[in-house]
Structures are given as structure tokens and as C-alpha cells.
Amino acid sequence: MIHIRLLITLCLLPFSVLAQWMEVTPEVAKLFPTATRTQVADEMGLTPVFQLNQQLGFVFESDDLVNFPGFSGESINLRVGLDMQGVIQGVEIVRHHEPIFLHGLGEDPLLEFIAQYVGRQIKHRFIVGSRQGKMADGRTVYLDGVTKATVSVMVVNDTLITAASKVARAKLQGFGGAEVSSLKQDNYEAASLSQLAELGAIFHWQMTLDEAADALDIQPGRLADVTNTSEGESFIDIQALFVSSPLIGINLLGQQEYQRLLDELAEGEIAVLLLSRGAFDFVGDDFVAGTSPSRLGLMQNEFAVDLRDIDFYSYYSPRVSDELDGYSNIRVFVIQGSSGFDPAKVMDWRLTVNLSNNFLLPRLGQLNEPFQLPESLTEPPPEAEVPLPLWMQIWKQRLTEIIMLSIYLLLLGILFTKQRSLSVRFGRYLPQARLVALLFTIGFIGYYTQGQLSVVNIYTLLLSVWNGFDIQVFLLDPVIFILWSFVFVSLFLWGRGLFCGWLCPFGAMQELVGQLAAKLRLPQWKPDDRLHRRLQLIKYPMLLLLVAVSFYSLSLAETLAEVEPFKTAVTMNFVRYWPFMLYALLLLAAGLFIHKFYCRYLCPLGAGLAILGRLRLFSWLRRRDECGQPCQLCNKQCQIKAIHSDGRIDYDECIQCLECLVIIDDSKRCVVSRYGNKSRKRTLNQNTGVKVVEIKTT
Incomplete structure (x- = not known):
């Protein structure tokens, strides 16, 4: 009866316990072809992928990390493979309801679009639909958009990059996963633009035509021809103001407009007011409201920070301090809370300039300007315990x-x-x-x-x-x-x-x-x-x-x-x-x-x-001189045949079941002990004349 129960237990047990290690599914194999095993997804929904004991990266679905509604009103769920260096190994569409692809263009353009991300480092800055069509430097990637599907592919880009960045910052080294500082919210006091500038709270980037040409290693006349800049005119005159800070926002926007801005922001987002009046604007003629500018970028710790226009003035005229009169382009951009951006650290503003008037042979240049907010505007993150390895x-x-x-x-x-x-x-x-x-x-x-x-x-x-x-x-x-x-x-x-x-x-x-x-x-x-x-x-x-x-x-x-x-x-x-x-x-x-x-x-x-x-x-298993010569009991009883006919134990094959040890110490089972006892009894009877009787009890 016990063996029937045992058999039933063994049949049911494998299906009652969840294994930690899992086999590579076809979905994972498409993203990591060399994977040999995976683990159960963690609390973030990330599935660790391994080749033997070496971790290759993570596979995850974007819906577990972000929720950006597409043109259809529902999110676009992507399955992404990200390796341990932050390189995108593959992207697949799990689910989408974008009508332009389902009932118009077909899905091939969408598949071609997401294929552009494979092999890209997520530290890059991704610009979708730019005419420049190439990498301006080693950190900016220009992706071909999809005509008639601008909104949908922008949602795909935001979904993919935001989700992958969250994974990188949480799990990978060198991606700034630590807690970041924030802008102080209790430091408002009346201040003028000049006072804020003296405090160092305003980023003001000015550059003449000659200075820009020198920085780009190009003749000023050549730069003037390309950008239609007149001599003596400022080439760059840009201001960036972190209006999420009440000290800056209320003073420059007013209380009512500042509150309207807060209502537009999601939790953790930072708003930046950008203004330009130089010959070279921070947005080009191809800029689409609600997207990222192709010309202007923000970097921190060699990681691209996504700047996203929120079209804040689509129904409202800009209402800012009179001290900002004269700026021709005023827009509000946001930095997402999941971006890992730290307002207390040095940031690097970058402008990309097309140096060629030949559309077929573009030549791009990069202008950089560092900036850091004063300590009085930021507060450090709460001290966190140093995590255990x-x-x-x-x-x-x-x-x-x-x-x-x-x-x-x-x-x-x-x-x-x-x-x-x-x-x-x-x-x-x-x-x-x-x-x-x-x-x-x-x-x-x-x-x-x-x-x-x-x-x-x-x-x-x-x-x-x-x-x-x-x-x-x-x-x-x-x-x-x-x-x-x-x-x-x-x-x-x-x-x-x-x-x-x-x-x-x-x-x-x-x-x-x-x-x-x-x-x-x-x-x-x-x-x-x-x-x-x-x-x-x-x-x-x-x-x-x-x-x-x-x-x-x-x-x-x-x-x-x-x-x-x-x-x-x-x-x-x-x-x-x-x-x-x-x-x-x-x-x-x-x-x-x-x-x-x-x-x-x-x-x-x-x-x-x-x-x-x-x-x-040591050779622990006890042997007698008679083992194998002549006794063969242990040899016959050893089912794995690890005992030679001469009584020696083959330790290379022995599974140490200890059965032979129990036999040799059991006087009733061991042949040598049993017959040795009988011989001793006969000797005792002959020498003493007293008959020794063995009484068996049951």
C-alpha cells in the first residue's frame, strides 16, 4: 500500500511545485537566440535570461512598466530584449489597436519602424522623423518615421525608450539607478528675472556667428550661408527656465499660469520653459508640436534625457514676465520622472547644426553648453540604505x-x-x-x-x-x-x-x-x-x-x-x-x-x-577477510554491482547506500557471523560438556 501512495505522490509532485529555472520559450529565443534558460519574472515583470550561468539580459513587456495611450486610446504593448550593456536586442509587438496600421497602411511599416531600434544603446538620444536622417554624433540616432502615422510611431518610441530606461536604471550598472534630487517646492519669494539670473537659476546660452563658427571649425561665411544668418546677428540666444520650481515658475508665469502648468504635469515631471530669439532656433521647420526637437538635446551622465513638448500654448497665448519680451519662440517642454534626470547635477545642452546646404550630403555639427542649477533650488533625495549585494x-x-x-x-x-x-x-x-x-x-x-x-x-x-x-x-x-x-x-x-x-x-x-x-x-x-x-x-x-x-x-x-x-x-x-x-x-x-x-x-x-x-x-565501508573468499552475499545483494567478486568495493561506482555495511554487522544476515557463531557453539559444547541451546523468540 505504501508503494502505491509513493507512486501517486511522485506522479503529482512535479506539477505541484513551481520551478525557479524555466526553459527558453520561442518568444525569448527570438530576442536572445543564444539563451539556454530563464528565470521566473520578478516584481517588475522582468524575465532574466541566461546562457548557462551568464546573464544575457532581460525580456519584458512595456505594459508592465509604462502606459502611454496611442491614437486608438489604448497602449501599444511591446516585448523587448535588453542586454546587460543596455543594448536593445530585439523588439516585438505583442498588441496594438492603432487604426492607421490595422485598417490603412498595414503592419509592415510598423515592423520596419521598430526594427530600427535593434542594436541601439538606450543611452542614445532618439529623434523620430527627422530629415537629417543620420547620426549627428555617437549619441544621437535619427529614425525614419512613418508617413501618416506620426502620432502612433511617437507613442511607440516613448513606450519603448521609457520602459527600457526604467529597466536599465533599476537593473543595470552605469545607468544612474540611484534616487535623484528634486526641485524645492517651498522656496517661493518674489524675484525679478535679473535676480534669478544672478542666483544662477536661468540657463542663458548666447553665441555670435564667429563664436559658433569657431566652435564648429567652419568659416563664418559658410555658416551664415547655411543658416541664413546676417553678420552681427546673434547666432544663438536661448534661455531655459525650470518653471517647475515655484521660485522660477510663479515669478515668470504668475500664480494662475503656474497652477495651470502644474495641472498639466504628471507626478515627477519637470517642466522647462524654452525661449529663443537668435538666428538659429532650437526647433526647425519640421518640428511637430508634442514631439522632441531634433535640434536641441539634453544630456546628463552621458545619457540622453528626453525633452517632450507639451504644446502648452496650443489654446493659450504665452503669458510670461515682461522681462522676457523679444523672444520669438516660447515653448514648454517636460522631462519625465522616469528619465533619471537629476536637476542638482551638471547637465549638457546640445544643439545640432546642419553644416551643408546639400540635402543629399548632410554634414552635422554639435554645439555644447554645460549648466548646473544652484543648490538653493534643489533638495537631495532621502538617504537610502545601501542595498545588499x-x-x-x-x-x-x-x-x-x-x-x-x-x-x-x-x-x-x-x-x-x-x-x-x-x-x-x-x-x-x-x-x-x-x-x-x-x-x-x-x-x-x-x-x-x-x-x-x-x-x-x-x-x-x-x-x-x-x-x-x-x-x-x-x-x-x-x-x-x-x-x-x-x-x-x-x-x-x-x-x-x-x-x-x-x-x-x-x-x-x-x-x-x-x-x-x-x-x-x-x-x-x-x-x-x-x-x-x-x-x-x-x-x-x-x-x-x-x-x-x-x-x-x-x-x-x-x-x-x-x-x-x-x-x-x-x-x-x-x-x-x-x-x-x-x-x-x-x-x-x-x-x-x-x-x-x-x-x-x-x-x-x-x-x-x-x-x-x-x-x-578513506575507505569507510567495513570489509571482512572472508568477504569475496568465500562469501559472496554482499556481491549478490549489491544491485548496482559496485562490489567485486573478490570482496573489494569499487568506490568509483558505489552509491553508498550502506546496505552492505548493515549486512556485515547483522549477525543473522552476514554468512561469516552466522556460521562463525555456530562453530563457536560446537567448540564450547565439546570443551565443557554443557550443551548450549539457542532459544528463538518471535
Whole structure:
């Protein structure tokens, strides 16, 4: 009855536990073709993507991070692959309802548009639909727009860049993920424009034609021809005022207009009033209200800050301080709260100038001007605790699992260290103890903690040592790290058997299958010793092949590692594409007729552990002089055939089930002890004349 319950438990258990590691889905594979596995999405909806133990990046859907309504009134949901350097690896459309593409242009123009982002660094500044059609420098990217679909593609751009920037700042190094300063909101006092200028609160960029030509390394006359600038006229005269600050906004806009501006802003947004009266304006003739200017850009920490026109004066005439009279172009732009922009830090304003009057051969130049707001206008972010390293956070989250695993490993250590004394006193309880250990290994170590070790771990370690060892990579999975540390030490004490017999989930499955076969009295195929030894050698060239291939191609090595059924049977909970399922089930089915077939003949991980296990310091399993000569009981009882006919134990193959140790210490089972006792009784009778009677009790 207990075995029927056990079989039902094993059938249901794989589907009741959510695995931490997941197989690469076709959607992820399109964005990261070399990915070998993923993890469960985190609280932000980001799916970490790995090639072996190396993280390639993240896959996410934009709807989990932003919500920008499109022309249809609904968001455009994009699936994006972003690598660890902030480069966009791929973009796919999950859902959209833009009528211009669904019922007009078709989806091909939209697909061609998003394809322009692939391979781009998100630190770039993206300008959509500019006639300049090329990169002005290494940080500005001009993208071809879609005629008749300007609004829709702008929404796509905002959605993609904002979502990707959020991911980069939250997860990637070098993207300014720390908290930023904000503009003070309680510092209003009456002040004139000149007073604000003296305070350093106003960015005022002025440049004559000669100064601009010198900065652009071009003759002034050439620049005048291109920009239609008259000699003596100011080439650049731009002011930028951070009107989100009440000190600036109320004084320049008035209380009523300042309040109207606040009503237009979303939480965390910063409004910038831009004014121009120079010959070269900050927007060109092709500028579309509600978009980003192609000429003017803002950079901070080498990261492009998106400036977006809010068309603040579409229904209202500009109402600003009389001191700002004379400016021909007045617009309000916003910087989104998710941009990572820090108003307290140095910013770099940039103007892009077309230096060629030949449309077919454009030549672009860049003018830069740094600026920093005074400390009196900003306030630092609240002090945040220094976050723990990621591996420490993971260890803290999995503390319960770590404690339970450590207790089990401690018990195993005690059992193996005191195996001789424990076998004498408690040997009769070994079958029950083994059953509990096997179920714990499958259920807790295997399915719950995903602690199935693999040959992949071996060549991952070798490659890490070869390329520069970083222990933090291995600390990211505490269960695997603890198991490998324990197994490594145990190899030098007891050999391979402790892991293979007590810690391998798939090995435990095979052993339970073997117990089921014994209960069902299924016929067993037992090869002769010569054939058995030859079959045992198969796993060693398999190990060498996998290790050698890993130094050539990690992707190929990971594919070849599917010779292990561990990913299918344990990591994927038997929920996988049918060829992998069939392979794993066939290996388990083979165990019904050949005890632990995979472990004995095919397991490359076992081969690797056996090689290191040859360096063990002790041979713990007790032997008698009579073992093998003439007694063959342990040899016959050892189902894995790790005991030679001469009584020696093959520690390279032994799984340390301890059954032979219990037999040798059981006076009723061990042939030597049993018949030795009878001989001693006969000798005592002959010498004393007293007959010794053995009373059997039931």
C-alpha cells in the first residue's frame, strides 16, 4: 500500500511545485537566440535570461512598466530584449489597436519602424522623423518615421525608450539607478528675472556667428550661408527656465499660469520653459508640436534625457514676465520622472547644426553648453540604505530553504562519519531512513529548491576558472552553491557515492523505480562482469566531449548536455516538448529492468565526480577477510554491482547506500557471523560438556 501512495505522490509532485529555472520559450529565443534558460519574472515583470550561468539580459513587456495611450486610446504593448550593456536586442509587438496600421497602411511599416531600434544603446538620444536622417554624433540616432502615422510611431518610441530606461536604471550598472534630487517646492519669494539670473537659476546660452563658427571649425561665411544668418546677428540666444520650481515658475508665469502648468504635469515631471530669439532656433521647420526637437538635446551622465513638448500654448497665448519680451519662440517642454534626470547635477545642452546646404550630403555639427542649477533650488533625495549585494538578497530570501538543506546535510555528515556504530545499533531502520531521504531529495532538493546538480555546473566552473573566477556568480544560487561545496568536500572523504546515493534527485527517482520493480517482481537484466565494466566506461568519454565542446561553444555544450534528463525531469517538472519527455521517461522505464541504468552507464556528472572521488582519503565501508573468499552475499545483494567478486568495493561506482555495511554487522544476515557463531557453539559444547541451546523468540 505504501508503494502505491509513493507512486501517486511522485506522479503529482512535479506539477505541484513551481520551478525557479524555466526553459527558453520561442518568444525569448527570438530576442536572445543564444539563451539556454530563464528565470521566473520578478516584481517588475522582468524575465532574466541566461546562457548557462551568464546573464544575457532581460525580456519584458512595456505594459508592465509604462502606459502611454496611442491614437486608438489604448497602449501599444511591446516585448523587448535588453542586454546587460543596455543594448536593445530585439523588439516585438505583442498588441496594438492603432487604426492607421490595422485598417490603412498595414503592419509592415510598423515592423520596419521598430526594427530600427535593434542594436541601439538606450543611452542614445532618439529623434523620430527627422530629415537629417543620420547620426549627428555617437549619441544621437535619427529614425525614419512613418508617413501618416506620426502620432502612433511617437507613442511607440516613448513606450519603448521609457520602459527600457526604467529597466536599465533599476537593473543595470552605469545607468544612474540611484534616487535623484528634486526641485524645492517651498522656496517661493518674489524675484525679478535679473535676480534669478544672478542666483544662477536661468540657463542663458548666447553665441555670435564667429563664436559658433569657431566652435564648429567652419568659416563664418559658410555658416551664415547655411543658416541664413546676417553678420552681427546673434547666432544663438536661448534661455531655459525650470518653471517647475515655484521660485522660477510663479515669478515668470504668475500664480494662475503656474497652477495651470502644474495641472498639466504628471507626478515627477519637470517642466522647462524654452525661449529663443537668435538666428538659429532650437526647433526647425519640421518640428511637430508634442514631439522632441531634433535640434536641441539634453544630456546628463552621458545619457540622453528626453525633452517632450507639451504644446502648452496650443489654446493659450504665452503669458510670461515682461522681462522676457523679444523672444520669438516660447515653448514648454517636460522631462519625465522616469528619465533619471537629476536637476542638482551638471547637465549638457546640445544643439545640432546642419553644416551643408546639400540635402543629399548632410554634414552635422554639435554645439555644447554645460549648466548646473544652484543648490538653493534643489533638495537631495532621502538617504537610502545601501542595498545588499544581489547574492546576499537572494540568500536572505531563501533562508528557510538554506536552513532545511543545511540540517539535512549535517545529518548526512553525521551518518557517514559514524556509519559503523550507527549500522550496528540502527541498521534495521535503514530501509525506512533511505525512503525518507529519497523522498526528501526528490521533493525538497529537486522540485522545491531546484537543487539538481548537473554536468553543466562542472564546465561552467572550469570556464570561470579559465576566464577569471568570480565567486559572486556562483553565490547567486545558494542551494546549488551549498550542495556543490558539500559534495566537493565529501568527494575527498567518501568518494562519489554520497551525492549519487543521497543528494541526486534523478538518482533518487531511479532508485524508487527500482524498488517498485522489485515489488512487482519484474525480471532484471544483469550483465556479466566483463560487459558491465565496459558499459560503465561509456560515461567518461561523454564527460570529456562535453567539457571540450564547452571551451569551443557554450551554446553547443548546453545542447549536448541534454543527454542528462535532469532539466526535463526536475527543472521543468516533466512539462516540456515531447521528445525530451520521452527520453526522460524511457530512462526511468529502463530502470524497471536494469537497476539505475542511467546512473551506472550514462551519467557524465557521475563520471566527473568519480574522477575526483579517486582522491578520497578513506575507505569507510567495513570489509571482512572472508568477504569475496568465500562469501559472496554482499556481491549478490549489491544491485548496482559496485562490489567485486573478490570482496573489494569499487568506490568509483558505489552509491553508498550502506546496505552492505548493515549486512556485515547483522549477525543473522552476514554468512561469516552466522556460521562463525555456530562453530563457536560446537567448540564450547565439546570443551565443557554443557550443551548450549539457542532459544528463538518471535
